[in-house]
Amino acid sequence: MFAKKGRLLGFISFSDKIKDTSKRAMEELRRHHVEVVMMTGDHENTAKAVAHHLGISKYFAAQLPQDKLKYIKELQQNGNTVAMTGDGINDAPALAQANVGIAMGTGTDVAIQSADLTLLKGDLMGIAKARILSEKLLKNIRQNLFFAFIYNILGIPIAAGLLYPFFGILLSPMIAAAAMSVSSLSVILNSLRLNGIDLTIHHNR
Structure with a gap:
């Protein structure tokens, strides 16, 4: 002053x-x-x-x-x-x-x-940016849970012989193991998509 x-x-x-x-x-x-x-x-x-x-x-x-x-x-x-x-x-x-x-x-x-x-x-x-990433992450987790449940809901009953009385189909343990591997692979690949998220925030004038 x-x-x-x-x-x-x-x-x-x-x-x-x-x-x-x-x-x-x-x-x-x-x-x-x-x-x-x-x-x-x-x-x-x-x-x-x-x-x-x-x-x-x-x-x-x-x-x-x-x-x-x-x-x-x-x-x-x-x-x-x-x-x-x-x-x-x-x-x-x-x-x-x-x-x-x-x-x-x-x-x-x-x-x-x-x-x-x-x-x-x-x-x-x-x-x-953290808010955007957290929303994408939660969405990805829900998708992974969906993949895991679908594989188990469909695979476990078939592996237990559910189709055998009707169609005479038994699921080979090798095929069951491969199906579970595909389940894990789909979850991993889906999670890796997070690396490609665009966090750019455009300024609206």
């Missing part, structure tokens, strides 16, 4: 630059109906400016570790599934309490140890 004879001439302010990808990440989460809440230990004015820039309507400033923990517990008691993202020591209790704790790899060791998931880069876009 610069002043002369009690008159304000000007002032200089410093702030951390918000990454462009942070705003895109918030837009992507809201587009998929994820409610975003910002809780920070920063001053009200700082929190308000950041929330406004990111398009976050609900935020809490001057939050202590116990405040963050209490709020997450309240959300869970109301039937919400909560994912918490943080990088500091003050975030550790909330990260441990959340259904999914997400720590930034650029943060403190305590935060990383308290979280379920760690993003190697300190980029909020990783949260949006």
Whole structure:
């Protein structure tokens, strides 16, 4: 701040630059109906400016570790599934309490140890990508369970001689073993498809 004879001439302010990808990440989460809440230990004015820039309507400033923990517990008691993202020591209790704790790899060791998931880069876009990957993973698991059940539902009765009284067909143990191998192979190949998932998030202008 610069002043002369009690008159304000000007002032200089410093702030951390918000990454462009942070705003895109918030837009992507809201587009998929994820409610975003910002809780920070920063001053009200700082929190308000950041929330406004990111398009976050609900935020809490001057939050202590116990405040963050209490709020997450309240959300869970109301039937919400909560994912918490943080990088500091003050975030550790909330990260441990959340259904999914997400720590930034650029943060403190305590935060990383308290979280379920760690993003190697300190980029909020990783949260949006993790959401996409988790949905694809759950879908893949359901498909694998379907393949496994179908093979067993069809294969086990035939191997036990279900068709023999009607058609005189008995399943050779060698064929049964091969069928089970095909079952395992189909599950593995289906799981490998996850490597080809496109996690690119396009910015809508």
